[in-house]
Amino acid sequence: MSEVINKNGYSIDIDNAVVSFREDIALRGVSLKVKHGEFIGVVGPNGAGKTTLLTIVNGMGKLLHGRVVVLGQNLTSGNGHSLRKKVGYVAQVETIDPRMPMIVREVAMIGRYGRLGLFRRPGKTDWEIVDKALELVGMTHLAKRPIGHLSGGEQQRVAIARCLAQEPEIFLLDEPTASLDWKAKTDIMELVKRIHDLRNLTTLFVTHDLSALPIACDRVVLMKDGLIWNEGPPRGLLTDEILSQLYDLPVSVVEKRRSEAALV
């Protein structure tokens, strides 16, 4: 694990990244340095570029401009594959066909596939790692279930277990708590934080769950219109005034909605 330590001490070093999808510019010059072991919350309205930010860290998104250095490696279109093996990515929820012929344990095992490489089959230790990961996220009792039969929250846990099985050094989560009930949200948030500490990871967590963020985050990054609009420690940053500007809402409305959300 010594390779984690980067030349300049950062796990993720994004410099003036520009990403565009034809007419849409998703990121317009984003710079972000993340130290090894940091837990970063990324917050912002829909379309702000949060998902795009995560995809340039794991090399799935194409840079128009700028530079991304991850774990000491300059990301190019050629080395994305090998780097992705060290980056766990929980994407925004996708609905899974209930008849999909895959069981939970097999889905979690996919996390090992990249590391195993071509021509090698999962062995006993791989299955042990997968079963341990499922245990950690509390999914052991559903390990043999078809993946499509699980609820949204359960599928998120399996996705997290898949990342754990990958034994990554960087953990990227894209709104893993969206569409979950309040208890499930806080459970997932605590689980992610626990894993982050346990595995000594560097984490980027995209979320709308402002109430739960402070307990988890070292730093919050606020995104708007493809730019990092503000950043800092959660307590000072997640105020009603700042959020009202971030979401273009009157302060009174933000206040009201936050107090309601806290009650849900």
Add this chain to the structure above:
Amino acid sequence: MDLSIFTYPFMQNAILSAFLGGIACSVIGVFVVLLHMPFIGVCMSHAAFAGALLGLWLGFNPLIGAFIFSLGAAAVVGPLADRGDLNPETSVGVIFSLMLGLAFLFMGLMSGPKSAALELLWGSILTNTRGDIVVLAVVAVLVVGIIFVFYKEIQATVFQRDMARAVGIPATIMLYSILFLMGATITASFSSIGGLLIFSLILNPAAAAYQLTYSMKKMFILAAVFGVLSGWIGLLISYFFNIPSGATIVVTSSVIFLLAVVFSPKRKVKRWEKKPLGENTP
């Protein structure tokens, strides 16, 4: 029953063709079902048909024309659907109609009787030659071999391609290889089943297997079994009732699919199987 028919070489060839074609087609069908891309298969079989007709018209081996056209379609459809400039269904639809148009064009340009062209439409497993069988065998071994060697990459790609990519699997190459195998399989099975009917032999056994299992491995195996059964039963019916073999094979595979739907345990799947809150930490 008179079993002496099995001693005839043409019947032995047909039985072997049904076995190899049944496996290759139905295994490819598993991808068609799991990747939700039935239209791509139809598109490729029409491309193969157009290519074969071009061969007939210009006087070269129809099989070669079919290979070139279906592999060409495979090479175009994947990236076109991938780049997202067009809706995948739209781009496949455009290629599909182009191929159909070309097929009719070549047929119209052909002089003399059209019986050879019509044979390509219906196929005729009973006239398969050793050469047809060798091609079928090569493709079947290739398809099964690649699935065997790259099973885990293929499984992940078929499940969720972006996720496969995110863990470091070359998922895009995997998908394009699958499309190429599909083109090759369709072409190799062409002379046995015919251009119009081939897609049913691809889709039906896999769709039947899909109804019956939650294991992808078992789905591949079941689909292959159903594909071979469709071929053999269809062949017998064709021989004894003197009906075109392509038709009997396809109808048999459809009957197998219907039976699978009737006996499917998955029909009982209800979303309320989940716990109401969706979360239950032990």
